[in-house]
Amino acid sequence: MTLSFKYKSIKRPDGEEVKTPSIPVTLIGEGAIRIEVMALIDSGADLSVISQDIAELLNLDLNGPKTKSRGIGGEVDAVNTHIKINIKKGHEDYIISVPVQVILGDSKVPVLIGRAVFFDEFKISFEQSEERILLKKINSNRY
Amino acid sequence: MESNYEVFLKADFKHYIGKWVAICNEGIAASGDNAKLVYKEAQMRFPGKKIMLAKVPEKESMIF
Numbered sequence A: 001m002t003l004s005f006k007y008k009s010i011k012r013p014d015g016e017e018v019k020t021p022s023i024p025v026t027l028i029g030e031g032a033i034r035i036e037v038m039a040l041i042d043s044g045a046d047l048s049v050i051s052q053d054i055a056e057l058l059n060l061d062l063n064g065p066k067t068k069s070r071g072i073g074g075e076v077d078a079v080n081t082h083i084k085i086n087i088k089k090g091h092e093d094y095i096i097s098v099p100v101q102v103i104l105g106d107s108k109v110p111v112l113i114g115r116a117v118f119f120d121e122f123k124i125s126f127e128q129s130e131e132r133i134l135l136k137k138i139n140s141n142r143y
Numbered sequence B: 001m002e003s004n005y006e007v008f009l010k011a012d013f014k015h016y017i018g019k020w021v022a023i024c025n026e027g028i029a030a031s032g033d034n035a036k037l038v039y040k041e042a043q044m045r046f047p048g049k050k051i052m053l054a055k056v057p058e059k060e061s062m063i064f
Helices: A052-057 B004-010 B035-045
Strands: A002-006 A008-011 A017-020 A022-028 A034-041 A048-051 A066-071 A074-089 A092-103 A122-127 A132-137 B020-024 B027-032 B052-055
Touching: A002 A022, A002 A074, A022 B004, A034 A052, A034 B004, A048 A052, A048 A074, A052 A092, A052 B035, A066 A092, B004 B020, B004 B052, B020 B035, B027 B035, B035 B052
Parallel strands: A034 B052, A048 A092
Antiparallel strands: A002 A132, A008 A017, A022 A034, A022 A074, A066 A074, A074 A092, A122 A132, B020 B027, B020 B052
16 A cells, blocks of 8 residues: 655745655654654665654654764754654555664754665655655555 | 644645644644654644644755
């Protein structure tokens, strides 16, 4: 089965419109804390990324070794850890454990789902003209 | 009853560009710059409701 999600169209005060390939997921942190978020599917990101305030909501341990996260705008401090991502629609219900980079400080980063692990678990199709994103589980192990 | 995702798809976010928004099945429950504070405020305003967080993208936003 294929999970299908519509692009979200956002109109701006100046009349311009932006459409984003985001999907509803539940992030699962320490102590099984669950936070439902809209996550942007980012095929250009090696890793999934969340901001520090989201990590704090998930009660993640941020005391691990600091690293640098590198993007087109430069470097920011980050901590590497793991979270679980629950994605479900209809009868499809999957939990995927993925590496995640927590951007430290007051970042403006949305929740990004990058390629590591997640893109190995799903065949992902961006159908720009249809304004939808399709995810098909590659192996059918359900959780 | 609509899911948070259905509310998200229908919501008009033009006044929330660049903000975090918390959504429950009654609409936009809270908004602001800090996801943690927005989530907590939404929980206080709508106790017992399921809350979903979303970051409204800025114009032509690129990450980092």
